[in-house]
Each structure stands twice: as C-alpha cells, then as structure tokens.
Amino acid sequence: xxxxxxxxxxxxxxxxxxxxxxxxxxxxxxxxxxxxxxxxxxxxxxxxxxxxxxxxxxxxxxxxxxxxxxxxxxxxxxxxxxxxxxxxxxxxxxxxxxxxxxxxxxxxxxxxxxxxxxxxxxxxxxxxxxxxxxxxxxxxxxxxxxxxxxxxxxxxxxxxxxxxxxxxxxxxxxxxxxxxxxxxxxxxxxxxxxxxxxxxxxxxxxxxxxxxxxxxxxxxxxxxxxxxxxxxxxxxxxxxxxxxxxxxxxxxxxxxxxxxxxxxxxxxxxxxxxxxxxxxxxxxxxxxxxxxxxxxxxxxxxxxxxxxxxxxxxxxxxxxxxxxxxxxxxxxxxxxxxxxxxxxxxxxxxxxxxxxxxxxxxxxxxxxxxxxxxxxxxxxxx
Amino acid sequence: xxxxxxxxxxxxxxxxxxxxxxxxxxxxxxxxxxxxxxxxxxxxxxxxxxxxxxxxxxxxxxxxxxxxxxxxxxxxxxxxxxxxxxxxxxxxxxxxxxxxxxxxxxxxxxxxxxxxxxxxxxxxxxxxxxxxxxxxxxxxxxxxxxxxxxxxxxxxxxxxxxxxxxxxxxxxxxxxxxxxxxxxxxxxxxxxxxxxxxxxxxxxxxxxxxxxxxxxxxxxxxxxxxxxxxxxxxxxxxxxxxxxxxxxxxxxxxxxxxxxxxxxxxxxxxxxxxxxxxxxxxxxxxxxxxxxxxxxxxxxxxxxxxxxxxxxxxxxxxxxxxxxxxxxxxxxxxxxxxxxxxxxxxxxxxxxxxxxxxxxxxxxxxxxxxxxxxxxxxxxxxxxxxxxxxxxxxxxxxxxxxxxxxxxxxxxxxxxxxxxxxxxxxxxxxxxxxxxxxxxxxxxxxxxxxxxxxxxxxxxx
Numbered sequence: 001x002x003x004x005x006x007x008x009x010x011x012x013x014x015x016x017x018x019x020x021x022x023x024x025x026x027x028x029x030x031x032x033x034x035x036x037x038x039x040x041x042x043x044x045x046x047x048x049x050x051x052x053x054x055x056x057x058x059x060x061x062x063x064x065x066x067x068x069x070x071x072x073x074x075x076x077x078x079x080x081x082x083x084x085x086x087x088x089x090x091x092x093x094x095x096x097x098x099x100x101x102x103x104x105x106x107x108x109x110x111x112x113x114x115x116x117x118x119x120x121x122x123x124x125x126x127x128x129x130x131x132x133x134x135x136x137x138x139x140x141x142x143x144x145x146x147x148x149x150x151x152x153x154x155x156x157x158x159x160x161x162x163x164x165x166x167x168x169x170x171x172x173x174x175x176x177x178x179x180x181x182x183x184x185x186x187x188x189x190x191x192x193x194x195x196x197x198x199x200x201x202x203x204x205x206x207x208x209x210x211x212x213x214x215x216x217x218x219x220x221x222x223x224x225x226x227x228x229x230x231x232x233x234x235x236x237x238x239x240x241x242x243x244x245x246x247x248x249x250x251x252x253x254x255x256x257x258x259x260x261x262x263x264x265x266x267x268x269x270x271x272x273x274x275x276x277x278x279x280x281x282x283x284x285x286x287x288x289x290x291x292x293x294x295x296x297x298x299x300x301x302x303x304x305x306x307x308x309x310x311x312x313x314x315x316x317x318x319x320x321x322x323x324x325x326x327x328x329x330x331x332x333x334x335x336x337x338x339x340x341x342x343x344x345x346x347x348x349x350x351x352x353x354x355x356x357x358x359x360x361x362x363x364x365x366x367x368x369x370x371x372x373x374x375x376x377x378x379x380x381x382x
Numbered sequence: 383x384x385x386x387x388x389x390x391x392x393x394x395x396x397x398x399x400x401x402x403x404x405x406x407x408x409x410x411x412x413x414x415x416x417x418x419x420x421x422x423x424x425x426x427x428x429x430x431x432x433x434x435x436x437x438x439x440x441x442x443x444x445x446x447x448x449x450x451x452x453x454x455x456x457x458x459x460x461x462x463x464x465x466x467x468x469x470x471x472x473x474x475x476x477x478x479x480x481x482x483x484x485x486x487x488x489x490x491x492x493x494x495x496x497x498x499x500x501x502x503x504x505x506x507x508x509x510x511x512x513x514x515x516x517x518x519x520x521x522x523x524x525x526x527x528x529x530x531x532x533x534x535x536x537x538x539x540x541x542x543x544x545x546x547x548x549x550x551x552x553x554x555x556x557x558x559x560x561x562x563x564x565x566x567x568x569x570x571x572x573x574x575x576x577x578x579x580x581x582x583x584x585x586x587x588x589x590x591x592x593x594x595x596x597x598x599x600x601x602x603x604x605x606x607x608x609x610x611x612x613x614x615x616x617x618x619x620x621x622x623x624x625x626x627x628x629x630x631x632x633x634x635x636x637x638x639x640x641x642x643x644x645x646x647x648x649x650x651x652x653x654x655x656x657x658x659x660x661x662x663x664x665x666x667x668x669x670x671x672x673x674x675x676x677x678x679x680x681x682x683x684x685x686x687x688x689x690x691x692x693x694x695x696x697x698x699x700x701x702x703x704x705x706x707x708x709x710x711x712x713x714x715x716x717x718x719x720x721x722x723x724x725x726x727x728x729x730x731x732x733x734x735x736x737x738x739x740x741x742x743x744x745x746x747x748x749x750x751x752x753x754x755x756x757x758x759x760x761x762x763x764x765x766x767x768x769x770x771x772x773x774x775x776x777x778x779x780x781x782x783x784x785x786x787x788x789x790x791x792x793x794x795x796x797x798x799x800x801x802x803x804x805x806x807x808x809x810x811x812x813x814x815x816x817x818x819x820x821x822x823x824x825x826x827x828x829x830x831x832x833x834x835x836x837x838x839x840x841x842x843x
Contacts, residue, residue: 011384118452183389374508
C-alpha cells in the first residue's frame with residue numbers, strides 16, 4: 001500500500017483564511033491550552049503523591065492546588081478547542097485518517113475526561129470537607145483522575161504523532177480492520193517519536209506546574225505561613241529540576257534519535273539551528289530564576305514577591321510559546337513533505353473573520369471587566 | 383471513501399453521534415435556560431430582598447455549574463469528536479464553511495465559563511448590582527452560543543441557497559435557522575423549569591418557598607412550550623420535501639413522531655394542571671421526576687428525528703451519509719467505487735493485486751475472482767457504502783433480516799435502483815461488476831426466508 005496515496009486529494013477546499021492566520025490562532029490556542037493543561041497533567045499526580053507522603057506542607061500544597069483544579073480544567077479544556085479547530089482546517093487530510101485509525105481510543109478521550117474531571121471535583125470536595133482526615137475514597141478519586149490524565153496525554157501524543165506518521169497508516173489499517181474498514185483499535189506505538197514526545201511533554205508539564213506553585217505562593221497564599229511559602233518555593237525548584245532533566249533527556253532523544261531526515265535537515269542546519277537550540281535552552285532561564293530565589297529563601301528567609309513570581313510566569317509562558325512555535329514548524333515540515341495538494345488557494349471569509357476578531361476583542365474586554373470586579377471584591381474583603 | 387470508515391459492530395458509528403448528541407442536548411439546553419432562570423430570578427430575589435429564595439438560588443447555581451460546566455461542556459466537545467470519526471468528510475466541509483462561526487462561539491463559551499464561576503463562587507461577595515450583571519452576561523453568552531451552533535446544525539438539514547452561493551452567511555442564515563432557534567430557545571426555557579422543579583422538590587422543605595419557585599418557574603416553562611410549538615411548526619414548514627416524506631414513509635419515524643407528540647402533550651398538560659393550577663403537586667419528587675423524564679423523552683426523540691429526516695444526506699444535498707458528494711455519483715458509477723475511494727482502492731491493490739491492470743481496478747478481473755474473494759470485496763463495498771445506516775447481519779437496522787430469502791436478481795435490482803426503491807437511501811455509486819460483488823456479500827449474510835408461513839392457502843415455503 002502506498003502511504004501517500006492514502007492522503008485524500010479528490011476533495012481539496014480553499015482555506016477560509018490565510019494560512020498564517022490559521023496557524024497563529026492554532027499556536028495561540030495551543031499555548032493557552034498548554035499553560036493550564038500542564039497544571040492538571042503533572043499537578044494532579046504530584047498533588048495526590050504529596051498527600052500520600054504525609055508531609056504537612058506537602059498536604060497543604062495538595063489542598064490548595066486541588067481546590068483550584070476544577071477551574072483550571074474547565075478553562076484548559078475550553079482553550080484546547082482552538083488548536084483542535086484550526087488543526088482540522090489546515091491539516092484535516094492527516095487529522096481525520098489518524099484519529100479514525102485509533103477511533104475507540106480517540107472517542108474515549110471525552111468519556112475519560114468526564115470521569116477525571118468529576119474525580120478531581122470529588123478529591124477537592126473531600127479535601128475541603130475532611131481536611132487531614134481525608135477518607136480513602138476521595139484520595140482514590142484523585143488517583144484515578146491522575147492516572148486518567150496521564151493516559152489522556154498518551155492518547156494525544158498518539159494522535160498527533162500518527163498524523164505525521166503516514167507511513168504507518170497502511171500497516172495499521174491492515175492489522176486493525178475488517179473488510180477494509182478501520183476497527184479503531186490501532187495505536188501509534190511503533191513510532192519511535194511517540195514515547196520521547198509523550199515524556200518530553202510530561203517533563204515540560206512538571207516545569208509549568210512548579211512555576212504555578214510559586215505563583216500561587218506569591219499571589220494567592222498570603223494567608224499561609226511563611227514556612228509554607230518558603231517550603232513551596234524550594235519544592236517548586238526541585239520539581240522544576242526534575243522536569244528539566246526529563247525534558248532535556250527526552251527532548252534530546254526526540255530530536256537526535258527520532259526526527260526524520262527532512263526535519264533534521266531543516267531544524268538543525270542554517271538559521272533554524274539557533275531557534276532549535278533556543279527552544280531546548282529556554283527552560284533553563286526559568287530554572288535559574290527559581291534556583292536563585294530558592295537559595296536565597298533558604299539562607300535569608302526572603303519570600304517570593306508578586307513581581308518576581310510574575311516574571312517567572314511570563315518566562316514560562318515564553319517557554320511554552322517557543323515550544324509551540326517549534327512544534328508548529330516541525331509539523332509543517334513533516335506534513336509538507338508529501339507532494340499532494342492540501343488546500344486550494346485561500347478564499348478568505350472576510351466578514352465572518354472580522355466578526356470573530358471583533359467578538360474576540362469584545363470577549364477579552366468583558367472578561368477583563370469581570371475579573372476587575374472580582375479583584376475589587378477581594379480587596380474589599382481584605 | 384475519502385477517509386477510512388470506522389466500523390462499530392452492531393451499532394454503526396453514526397449511532398454514536400446520536401447517543402452523544404442526545405446526552406448533550408439534555409444538558410446544554412438546561413445550560414441556556416438555567417442561565418436565564420438564574421439571572422432573572424436572582425435579580426428578582428435581590429429586589430425583594432428575599433434571602434430564603436437567594437439561598438435556594440445559590441444551591442441551584444452550584445448544581446447547575448456542576449452539571450453544565452462539566453458534563454454539558456465535555457459532551458459538546460464529544461459531539462465534535464464523534465462527528466469527526468463517524469463523518470469526517472461532512473465535518474471537513476462544515477469546518478471549512480463555518481470555522482469562524484465555531485471560533486466566535488468559542489469566545490462566548492469562555493465568557494460563559496468565566497461568568498458561571500464568578501456568579502457562583504463570588505455569591506454574596508459581589509455587590510448585588512454586579513452579581514446580577516454577571517448573571518445576565520452568562521445568560522446572554524449562553525443564548526448566543528445556542529444561536530451560533532443552531533445556525534450550523536440547521537444548515538445540515540436545509541442549506542437553502544448555499545449550493546448556488548456557497549458563502550458563510552448564506553449557509554448560516556438558512557431556512558431552518560430561525561425556526562430551530564425559536565424551538566431551541568423554547569426548549570431551553572421549558573427544560574430548565576423541569577430541572578428546577580425536580581431540584582426544588584428534592585432540596586426544599588419549606589412549602590411557601592416551594593410554591594413560589596413552582597409558580598415563578600411555570601411562566602417560562604409555558605412560554606417555552608408556546609415557542610416549541612411555534613418553532614416546531616415553522617421547522618416542519620421549512621423542511622425539504624424529502625424530509626417531510628421521510629417522516630411518513632419510515633415506520634420507525636412514525637412511531638417516534640407518535641412518541642414525541644405524546645410526550646410533549648403529557649409535559650404541556652402536566653405543566654398546566656400541575657404547577658400552573660395545582661402548584662402543590664410538585665412537592666413530590668416523584669411527580670417532578672416524571673415530568674423531567676417525559677421532557678427527556680420528548681427532547682431525545684425530537685433530536686433523533688431531526689437527525690433521521692436528513693437521510694440519505696448527512697448535510698442535505700451536500701454530502702451523503704456514506705461520505706460521498708452527490709456530484710461524485712456519476713464518476714464512481716463509471717469509474718468504479720473501489721477505484722474511486724482513496725482507502726478502498728489501496729485495500730484492493732494490496733489484497734487483490736491480480737485485479738489491477740495499468741494501475742486501475744479492472745471490472746472483468748473482478749468478475750473472474752473466486753466466490754470468497756467476491757464476498758470479501760462485497761463486504762468492503764458494504765462497509766464504505768452502506769454501514770453508515772445498516773449493521774451487516776445483526777444490529778441496528780441490520781441489512782441481513784431486511785433481505786432474507788431474496789434472490790440474487792432481486793438484490794441486484796435493489797442495488798441498481800437503491801434511491802428509487804427507497805428515497806432515503808443514496809444512489810448506487812459503483813459499477814455493474816461491483817454491484818455483483820455486493821450482491822454476493824449480501825447473500826452471504828441474509829438468512830433464508832422463514833419456514834412454516836402459509837402464503838397461498840395450502841403450501842408453505
């Protein structure tokens with residue numbers, strides 16, 4: 001079976017917006033999604049583990065973070081809609097076959113997510129109601145959610161890697177089909193990029209989660225003891241270190257061990273090599289910021305300030321943004337290596353696009369107004 | 383054909399869309415109507431300084447957020463997930479056409495989420511004026527989301543002049559848009575009242591408060607009932623002729639229409655005689671639960687009918703349910719279905735290289751295949767051409783029992799005149815040789831005619 005012949009070219013539609021516009025919103029949505037998704041992806045397992053450890057400050061951290069988690073999940077899932085919408089506009093020719101081949105697993109995503117989401121609510125409810133005497137069933141709900149989130153990460157890594165692993169489509173169809181129709185039971189586990197990619201993103205998620213811990217300590221944990229805030233800073237730094245090591249190890253394996261030749265040629269030569277190196281090195285900036293503060297916190301008892309925490313958060317957003325841009329570049333190279341037309345020339349839908357942009361600006365303003373009301377209420381309460 | 387077909391044993395993959403959609407509408411309409419209820423009633427309670435009512439509304443808001451923000455939001459994403467798997471071509475067309483409709487709806491969805499959480503978690507911590515405004519912001523954003531999504535789903539039933547002028551606005555402002563928006567808004571008002579009745583019946587013990595809630599919730603419910611009736615009639619009048627005929631031609635739809643009508647009448651009557659004339663009835667969670675159950679039956683049946691009347695299309699006149707564009711029919715009949723399909727042609731090339739001549743599937747070589755190979759290739763055609771509506775031998779609308787005892791000539795005649803014999807089926811899109819392959823497969827799964835039936839007075843078959 002000729003893999004390239006499985007990319008459908010009998011229906012090719014014009015793009016409804018310039019490609020740069022679609023890719024800009026795809027990357028923007030992905031960054032927004034990653035910021036929050038990383039928090040539950042790494043956060044729920046770490047929080048559940050901290051509770052089991054019995055460490056008093058660790059348990060305090062668990063209670064704080066799990067209480068925030070329902071909100072984080074709600075917005076994180078919502079932000080994930082954007083990249084999934086625009087990926088279908090630009091790369092539907094790859095997205096649909098890949099997800100159909102693994103249809104049951106892909107279909108299970110929203111079912112599993114529902115369980116994980118309610119499980120997190122239960123965990124949060126148990127912590128709020130019972131505190132230190134948390135019954136085992138609530139902790140079990142937390143662990144089940146944690147495992148589901150890790151599985152969901154694996155499923156996403158499968159789908160996104162299978163999109164570009166067109167060479168595997170014929171084999172997967174042959175092995176997982178009945179009379180030529182997909183059974184939807186395939187997985188992209190034979191792809192060498194899958195495992196490092198999944199684990200690399202988990203490493204990145206650990207770094208984002210550690211940044212959130214210090215942001216929470218600086219911004220929202222004013223009522224917590226100085227000991228707790230100091231401990232959380234040191235814990236965040238250690239966790240960031242672990243995340244960095246996983247990210248660096250798996251990232252190196254992914255880049256040097258599994259990238260196809262076309263991608264290596266483009267990303268590791270010429271002007272792009274600087275960008276690739278920058279993507280690999282930029283998490284180090286956040287690590288340095290954390291290391292500097294963690295050391296001073298232990299010696300001079302200084303606590304994370306709001307200004308410093310904001311700087312760290314912005315640096316981590318930059319890490320995620322640079323990562324998302326690189327990811328998009330690699331995806332463009334991977335998917336454009338096939339000599340098939342993916343789109344007709346752009347037939348931009350200007351008025352719906354203008355409506356969307358106007359609503360987007362209006363939406364940001366409305367949300368800013370609502371948040372301002374909350375800030376005002378918090379100030380009044382204090 | 384353009385994409386790999388997902389075979390779901392017994393059920394067929396499009397039935398998963400129906401299952402997820404029904405679950406979603408039962409929650410999403412409440413997300414809209416419940417938002418209006420909370421905004422309106424919170425403003426009322428603040429104005430009257432009715433602390434008891436405010437306290438109940440806070441409890442209701444908690445239940446509302448827990449249900450709509452989690453299950454409502456995720457099943458909404460779930461529909462999108464499922465249509466991409468079961469009907470990728472139609473999803474591709476819809477996304478290319480309405481990407482900015484969806485993107486705009488997403489912005490309102492973010493506003494909804496933000497407003498819902500602030501409305502609940504800052505209850506009593508915001509000045510009443512601000513709290514009410516946030517409630518209304520939620521309600522407005524949720525209703526606009528409904529309007530935007532309705533434009534797209536209504537398009538699937540009747541795209542109107544979009545075929546001549548394929549642009550966003552022509553597609554969005556289709557003939558079904560207004561009727562469905564009215565009916566769905568009414569549905570949201572009605573369904574949310576039914577949720578409120580049950581919730582109040584379970585959590586409220588004070589009879590004065592319960593009576594107040596029942597009386598106040600009945601007005602939007604009755605308004606919703608009127609809007610459903612008006613929108614439903616307009617929906618019917620704007621249906622394409624094939625959809626109107628499908629309602630009377632399909633036995634299953636006859637039964638479902640009867641069920642829909644009966645459940646709707648029961649809900650309307652129970653509303654009138656119950657909460658409107660005798661509010662005390664709703665003190666029983668059993669009565670309130672039955673009312674909500676009948677509401678669920680009416681909604682689920684209505685959604686199923688809405689999906690079913692589009693047959694043979696998934697998007698009326700644009701994409702057939704089996705993932706073929708109507709304009710492709712002639713090409714496939716002339717050039718062969720197996721050859722024309724991106725995935726089927728590759729399947730044949732790998733598994734039956736002996737039928738390939740000059741890189742194309744040759745009809746005469748298909749005819750020369752042994753019986754088992756013919757049955758296998760017939761099954762491939764069945765999967766891609768027919769499985770969107772029919773399970774093979776056993777399951778949802780299984781084709782085996784429908785053709786038991788048919789001769790090969792009868793089957794060939796059926797396949798040749800598929801859309802003539804039943805206008806809810808798509809036209810046959812293959813060559814004559816491929817028709818024979820399909821017939822061989824159909825014969826292999828059809829049981830023999832039942833024995834013991836007297837058909838002419840003395841003989842049995």
